[in-house]
Amino acid sequence: MDPVKVGVLGLGTVGGGTVNLLERNRDEITRRAGRPIDIVHAAARHPDRPRTCSTDGIRLTYDAFEVVDDPDIEIVVELIGGDELARELTLRAIDNGKHVVTANKAMIALHGNEIFAKAREKGVSVGFEAAVAGGIPIIKAVREGLVGNRIEWLAGIINGTGNFILTEMLYAGRAFGDVLAEAQRLGYAEADPTFDVEGIDAAHKLTILASIAFGIPLQFDKVYTEGIGQISIEDVTYAQELGFRIKHLGIARREADGIGLRVHPTLLPERQLLANVDGVMNAVMVNADPVGPTLYYGAGAGAEPTASAVVADLVDVVREFTLEPENRVPYLAFHSHFLSDEPIAPIESVNTAYYLRLEAQDEPGVLAEVTRILSEAGISIEAIIQKQPAAGAETVPVILLTHRVLEAQMNSACTQLEALEQVHGSVTRIRVETLA
Numbered sequence: 001m002d003p004v005k006v007g008v009l010g011l012g013t014v015g016g017g018t019v020n021l022l023e024r025n026r027d028e029i030t031r032r033a034g035r036p037i038d039i040v041h042a043a044a045r046h047p048d049r050p051r052t053c054s055t056d057g058i059r060l061t062y063d064a065f066e067v068v069d070d071p072d073i074e075i076v077v078e079l080i081g082g083d084e085l086a087r088e089l090t091l092r093a094i095d096n097g098k099h100v101v102t103a104n105k106a107m108i109a110l111h112g113n114e115i116f117a118k119a120r121e122k123g124v125s126v127g128f129e130a131a132v133a134g135g136i137p138i139i140k141a142v143r144e145g146l147v148g149n150r151i152e153w154l155a156g157i158i159n160g161t162g163n164f165i166l167t168e169m170l171y172a173g174r175a176f177g178d179v180l181a182e183a184q185r186l187g188y189a190e191a192d193p194t195f196d197v198e199g200i201d202a203a204h205k206l207t208i209l210a211s212i213a214f215g216i217p218l219q220f221d222k223v224y225t226e227g228i229g230q231i232s233i234e235d236v237t238y239a240q241e242l243g244f245r246i247k248h249l250g251i252a253r254r255e256a257d258g259i260g261l262r263v264h265p266t267l268l269p270e271r272q273l274l275a276n277v278d279g280v281m282n283a284v285m286v287n288a289d290p291v292g293p294t295l296y297y298g299a300g301a302g303a304e305p306t307a308s309a310v311v312a313d314l315v316d317v318v319r320e321f322t323l324e325p326e327n328r329v330p331y332l333a334f335h336s337h338f339l340s341d342e343p344i345a346p347i348e349s350v351n352t353a354y355y356l357r358l359e360a361q362d363e364p365g366v367l368a369e370v371t372r373i374l375s376e377a378g379i380s381i382e383a384i385i386q387k388q389p390a391a392g393a394e395t396v397p398v399i400l401l402t403h404r405v406l407e408a409q410m411n412s413a414c415t416q417l418e419a420l421e422q423v424h425g426s427v428t429r430i431r432v433e434t435l436a
């Protein structure tokens with residue numbers, strides 16, 4: 001049995017994890033793939049650096065192009081991250097007739113349309129299971145397991161670092177910088193952690209999920225994105241009093257004007273399973289016809305869970321070696337000539353319920369003014385709470401939960417609320433989803 005020869009680009013967190021996993025579960029993996037899978041060539045920026053994996057039997061080089069040009073290599077595993085150089089190396093590997101496995105969501109979200117077109121032309125596979133929700137086999141589940149369904153919406157916690165920070169900071173009282181540093185130490189964070197904190201990484205993943213769920217091209221630039229930076233302890237506390245938890249979600253849903261793609265903090269009823277996904281864990285809920293809601297849960301980041309997904313793709317590619325390219329599972333689940341040009345709905349036309357918090361002067365008539373403005377904007381109120389003023393404070397917090405409303409209506413109502421003399425500062429607004 002000739003081993004399959006694999007080249008790896010990048011021996012960092014995921015690269016090291018992948019080398020270790022192929023070694024540790026070698027027998028099981030060989031019995032499943034039909035042949036042993038050997039990493040024989042790897043590019044590392046610092047080949048002499050101590051690593052988390054053994055490099056025995058692996059030819060090491062500084063030059064990633066040497067690996068993609070190595071005629072012995074059948075599959076290239078791209079694990080350097082970033083988008084431009086990774087794209088160049090991936091396209092070159094494909095041009096050289098090699099299959100590619102990658103964990104790089106930025107590259108797939110930004111350049112996937114081009115990469116898949118080139119891969120189709122060359123008849124090679126491109127696996128990217130590790131790019132979304134780490135170890136959860138979500139690409140496989142949506143692309144293959146739900147193939148008979150029409151997907152209505154999906155919603156998920158799809159950034160491990162962000163969820164780890166939120167959980168530790170808001171529910172265990174730790175400081176942001178301290179938790180982020182720990183996420184970096186544990187290998188969860190992106191090279192530039194603002195990608196995690198500002199929701200960019202989640203938007204990359206949502207782009208990919210939406211494409212395979214709805215059969216649309218990858219359109220990262222159309223995702224509406226808010227990060228976790230503006231979530232305050234105060235709002236977490238009030239949300240809890242109302243029976244909700246705040247999570248950072250990626251949501252893709254069929255809306256009246258097209259498909260809505262958004263990443264933002266969200267209040268979820270505390271009984272929702274997604275509301276109880278904590279730490280580095282991720283979860284994606286998919287609502288489809290006819291299956292109904294299904295939920296996928298597991299570690300969203302870290303060396304070993306991510307390596308699990310990389311190895312799953314490696315085995316899939318090996319199993320498909322002898323399949324005619326047209327009989328393989330399409331990269332984006334739908335055949336490329338059947339991808340739809342359905343528009344992406346602008347955020348203004350998205351419909352959600354809202355949590356609002358405003359600081360109002362503690363005097364008669366203010367609540368009446370607030371409810372008048374909302375009612376004139378066609379927004380109905382589900383709950384309203386006026387807190388006691390803190391000692392010596394000029395204002396009292398007023399918290400409202402609204403029914404579903406168009407984003408555009410909410411924008412204009414908030415402008416009017418902020419213009420009231422009795423309302424100080426800006427209105428805090430967080431979308432509410434019940435995922436029903």
Ligand SMILES: NC(=O)C1=CN([C@@H]2O[C@H](COP(=O)(O)OP(=O)(O)OC[C@H]3O[C@@H](n4cnc5c(N)ncnc54)[C@H](O)[C@@H]3O)[C@@H](O)[C@H]2O)C=CC1
Pocket residue numbers: 009010011012013014015043044045046062063064079080081082085103104105106130131134187188189190191300301302303306
């Ligand atoms: N860490 C995680 O939990 C997950 C990471 N990913 C993705 O996996 C990819 C890799 O991430 P990590 O392993 O966490 O990053 P990392 O920073 O730990 O590893 C990347 C490695 O590539 C090396 N490298 C960079 N440019 C190179 C070049 N031109 N030639 C050779 N080596 C080069 C770096 O020196 C580093 O050792 C990224 O695309 C990331 O988004 C995906 C899922 C989870």
Ligand SMILES: N[C@@H](CC=O)C(=O)O
Pocket residue numbers: 131133134158159160161162188189190196201300301302
């Ligand atoms: N930085 C990412 C890594 C996995 O995709 C995350 O924290 O989710």
Ligand code: NA
Pocket residue numbers: 129130131132133134135136137138139309
């Ligand atoms: Na995955």
